Amino acid sequence: MNINKLHEMTNWLNKEHLDGVILTDYHDIAYLTGFNSDPIERVLALVLFANYEPFLFGPALEVNSMVVSGWQFDTVGYEDNQNPWKMIASKLKSLTSGTQFAIQFDQITLSRYNALKKALPNVSFLKDATGQINQMRLIKSKDELQKMKVAGQEADKAFEIGFNLMENGISEISLASDIEYQLKKLGISNMSFETLVQFGAHAANPHGTSSLIPLKSHEMVLFDLGTIHDGYASDATRTIAYGKVDDLSEKIHAVVLEAQLTAQSKAKIGMTANELDNIARKVITKAGFGPNFVHRLGHGLGTSVHEFPSIVAGNDLILKEGMAFSIEPGIYIPNMAGVRIEDSGYMSKNGFIPFTETSKSLYQH
């Protein structure tokens, strides 16, 4: 349970003259309560009030886990045959006659919003809590950064394992699953997403999945992976050679590496996300591969592997101390080759401090 952040939310409610907020994103709920559980299609909600103690609402079969996780305030459970919105409404009305509540516009579905309005016809849900939650999660505390650092070390371990597993004929899927398997044997059992391994031309699809393609000599191998340590995610990518690779592969690797290192070394507090994206993009465009860098430079991460800030052209968000995000330029040449190099890290007074330290060289042996 994060009592400081709960207070921060209460302060926000008072500042905004709201009676309360109904939060429904399970990552945000985990962040505030310590109870980390994906309710899938069931309803999980944290209801905070300006003037009363909060309650945590969810499936009856989860209530015990809520208490075990350290949540010290009230809990309400519902059975599958009960209407969760009516139950939230009745609990809420037993505590307050307030009518101004915030909700998470970017999380609640239209049908749930309609159900909530029906259950609480006298309550207005005009205020979006998204900005406040994002703002709160955007700046990581020392404690959070420490967890992310450990997750980064786990990712470094994963690269080490993966680099050593490269051998003729191994498939992308086998290599990916062998990495996860060996990590689990070391007690690192939560990946922040499914480990991606891509060989040669297959890496030209930046959103592909690992396949049964076997590894051949003279191919590049792309590893995109991350773990979760104590609730916090890592995310990093390396593209390295398996045997000597062709000139084009060497060329695009060198360009991506320059773009990545340039962005990493020039990232400064006070710069905008747009400017940072532009620094990397310029290097790639100058080398003639601008159209082949088809995605944003990076994304925030924390308790989710994708969260604010988005490091993208057009985003005027100013980089501040404690923001954590990825720097991951890439060049993708359809049917030929793909390279992406990524570190996640955080902004400090001394610039960008990466969580991962694995060498980015094309030739590692």
Place this chain on the structure above:
Amino acid sequence: MNINKLHEMTNWLNKEHLDGVILTDYHDIAYLTGFNSDPIERVLALVLFANYEPFLFGPALEVNSMVVSGWQFDTVGYEDNQNPWKMIASKLKSLTSGTQFAIQFDQITLSRYNALKKALPNVSFLKDATGQINQMRLIKSKDELQKMKVAGQEADKAFEIGFNLMENGISEISLASDIEYQLKKLGISNMSFETLVQFGAHAANPHGTSSLIPLKSHEMVLFDLGTIHDGYASDATRTIAYGKVDDLSEKIHAVVLEAQLTAQSKAKIGMTANELDNIARKVITKAGFGPNFVHRLGHGLGTSVHEFPSIVAGNDLILKEGMAFSIEPGIYIPNMAGVRIEDSGYMSKNGFIPFTETSKSLYQH
């Protein structure tokens, strides 16, 4: 690409006097288009019209994959620095001046709904497409059932592997990851969810996760697992003994088994979901464990591992030929023991046909 289902959607639009529908659930889009990709926080949309050819909209870096996946109509890609809703709006307005569009109320978030309304101020989104999509996905074709049968055989294989891996001192996490690892070596690389293994009293938490607890003799072991074959999910659970277990464990296993087999044998076309839930619940309640069966009897599955129909008290949905769902009663006694036994299967004229055939006996050796 499922041309029959696309036609079915067009027919529905005409019947409902709608100009089109904007679908945003990626599972539903995969079902209709063959393009299966989770856009995470980006936007993926399938726009179908009553009188024009559809278009598939998504991240620019996915457009190539859309075409490769077999989608034969128009595609529109957007870059990270573009507003996807404005782009959908402008493409839509280039095709029709129609103003009546359906959307998926249970999928679209309030902020996306607001962005869509802002981009298309003259269009009304009063109709919810959720019911139509669910209805369409609810009845599985022979082809779909065949894929689910193979996924079920893969789950049977997973149980066989898991049963053979039980040994003193192995942890829940190791057992779960060893199952997935051995499956991958057999070319079965997609699980429908993270394999769950729970020992002894730990299984009393029906929504827990695998832990580092080591296996001891005289404990029950719960395996809840499933794979994805050709886009279709399996989901099954077995709870078996590792050495002789105590009387309470034997008792609750026998009760859950009776409830599961009774529900499975009495499931009939024309019965309601509520009635089927009640058949299993009665067996457990009669034995005195009613309060320990804390969840619904089952859930539909198909391209998702949780979809319609929900087999739950109060659901008057009538079971029809071709519906596929799980039957998974359980008894959970906090700090002592938990048993769940689950087969997924489908309704036929001859009753419920399970996709999994692994023995449900407590003692398997």
